[in-house]
Amino acid sequence: MQEEVNVYLFLGFLDSGKTKFIQETLEDKRMENGEKTLLLVCEEGEEEYAPEKFAVKNVVKVILESANELTEENLTLLTAKHKVQRVVVEYNGTWLLQQFFDAMPENWVINQMMTFFDAGTFLNYNANMRQLVFDKIQMTQMVVFNRFKGEYDKMEFHKTVRGISRRPDIVYEYIGGNPEFDDIEDPLPFDVNAPVIDIADRDFAWFYRDMAEKADEYVGKVVKFKGMAAVSKKVPQGYIVLGRHIMTCCEADIQYDGFAVKTNGLLNDIATRDWLTVTAKIAMEYNSVYKQVGPVLIAEKLERSAPPEEAVVTYY
Numbered sequence: 001m002q003e004e005v006n007v008y009l010f011l012g013f014l015d016s017g018k019t020k021f022i023q024e025t026l027e028d029k030r031m032e033n034g035e036k037t038l039l040l041v042c043e044e045g046e047e048e049y050a051p052e053k054f055a056v057k058n059v060v061k062v063i064l065e066s067a068n069e070l071t072e073e074n075l076t077l078l079t080a081k082h083k084v085q086r087v088v089v090e091y092n093g094t095w096l097l098q099q100f101f102d103a104m105p106e107n108w109v110i111n112q113m114m115t116f117f118d119a120g121t122f123l124n125y126n127a128n129m130r131q132l133v134f135d136k137i138q139m140t141q142m143v144v145f146n147r148f149k150g151e152y153d154k155m156e157f158h159k160t161v162r163g164i165s166r167r168p169d170i171v172y173e174y175i176g177g178n179p180e181f182d183d184i185e186d187p188l189p190f191d192v193n194a195p196v197i198d199i200a201d202r203d204f205a206w207f208y209r210d211m212a213e214k215a216d217e218y219v220g221k222v223v224k225f226k227g228m229a230a231v232s233k234k235v236p237q238g239y240i241v242l243g244r245h246i247m248t249c250c251e252a253d254i255q256y257d258g259f260a261v262k263t264n265g266l267l268n269d270i271a272t273r274d275w276l277t278v279t280a281k282i283a284m285e286y287n288s289v290y291k292q293v294g295p296v297l298i299a300e301k302l303e304r305s306a307p308p309e310e311a312v313v314t315y316y
Contacts, residue, residue, distance in 0.1 A: 002107035005079060006086050009100070011136040012116035013093035013125060017146035017173070019047040021116065022090055029055040035085035038062060038078060042070070042092040060084065067095050076105045097135050112141060119145040119152060119172070126160055134248070137164045148172040148180075158184045163314075164248075166213065192221070196279065199225035201308035204244045208257050215284060215295050223297070224279040226305055227258060231272050236288055238263060240270055242278055242297070247314045254312055259297050260289040266302040277305040 008025075010018045022039070025031060036058040039049070044063065051059060060082045064070060078084070087108065091100060115136045117125070122145060126133045137143060143161050154172060161170055170182035188210060189203045199207045204225060211218055227242035235241055243258015261278055263270070270276070280297035287296050 003085070005084060005105070005108045006111040007104070007108050008086070008088045008111055009091060009113045010089060010116065011091050011093070011097070011113065011140060013118070013121075013132075014043060014045045015121075016093070016116040016118050017144065018090050018116050019045060019049065021114075021144075022088060023047075023049055023053070026054045026056045026059060026088070032056045034058075036060070036083055037086045037088060038082055038084040040064065040078075040087055040089045042090060042095065064092075067092070067099060070095070070099055070103045072103050072105055075103055075108070079105060079108075093136070094132065096132075097139065113139065114142045114144065115140040115168070116144045116146060119148040119157070123156060123160075131252075133160075134164050137161055137168065139165075140168050142169045142171060144171045144173055146173045148174050150174070154182065155184065158182055162186055166209075192218070195222065197221060197223040199223060201226055202310065202313060205246045205313045208243070208246065208259075211259070211282075211295055218282045218295065219284050220282065222279065222281050222300070224277065226275065226277045226308060228256075228307075229270050229272060229274045229276055230256065230258060231270060234288065235260070238265075239287070239289070239296075241289055242276060245312045247312050259295055260287040261297045261299055261302075263302055264299050266299055267304070275305050275307045276302060278302050 010022055012018050026037075026039075032055050034057075037056055037060070039059055039061040041049075041061060041063045049061065051061070062078060062082075079087075089100070091097075122133075145157055157172075158170060161168065166186060172180045172182065174180065189206055190197055190199055192210075197207075204227070207223075207225065227244055230241040230243070240261050240263060241258040242261045243256055245254050246257050247254045261280060267276070278297060278299055279301040280299045283296050283298055284293055285296045286293050
């Protein structure tokens with residue numbers, strides 16, 4: 001078996017602070033463990049690396065000039081050629097993250113993922129290049145806003161990140177180098193401890209994502225929401241899928257997401273695109289809808305309903 005190679009992935013646009021952070025990381029004596037390190041630079045900004053200051057020895061810097069060089073074959077060759085045991089990646093802000101995942105050799109393992117933004121340009125980037133901003137936040141473990149100023153409204157930054165993911169820590173790095181961790185609470189727009197968790201039409205996306213992230217916490221609870229039915233040969237007899245069209249990033253990524261619902265014969269002649277309101281108890285069971293164990297809603301009440309005002313829901 002090939003030895004695992006730990007990968008430290010640093011994301012963000014030009015001038016977001018990636019190079020500075022990586023430089024300081026490689027200057028940290030605690031990072032020196034004898035492993036040969038590949039510093040994979042996918043874009044070059046104004047700030048340059050100073051290898052003579054690295055506390056980490058045996059660092060090999062390789063620059064990828066274009067996305068065409070980001071292939072599994074090329075990365076495998078670099079791993080073998082330099083006998084690297086650790087990879088530090090300064091990723092290009094205009095390349096989608098999936099391209100890197102597709103190119104990763106099988107023995108590369110993501111150990112850490114951090115995303116950096118210049119606080120002064122972040123909101124503008126988000127307004128004009130939403131897909132790239134979303135791409136750099138959706139799977140990261142930490143979001144760092146560099147060059148943050150006291151007059152900035154933290155809530156604007158916080159809501160943008162949380163609209164994409166509830167997972168990452170958020171850090172505001174003030175000019176002068178004083179970091180502040182985000183401690184804004186994120187209450188869900190519905191009461192998960194209510195006897196019946198009533199999901200408003202506009203809040204389905206939040207419910208769907210929270211279920212995806214914390215499904216076990218919902219087992220045994222009762223939920224009520226409105227959704228559009230999907231019926232096909234892939235759905236087991238006696239079940240339907242009930243969900244909504246969700247826009248995660250932009251119109252191009254709108255997709256239908258829903259849950260398997262056991263109808264218990266409460267309603268007949270259900271057709272695809274019928275709008276229904278369900279009250280159901282949540283269980284975790286294997287279902288061919290998911291092709292694995294997933295949340296199955298055991299219907300206690302199922303009735304036809306009018307479509308919601310907004311056909312598509314978002315996280316914003």
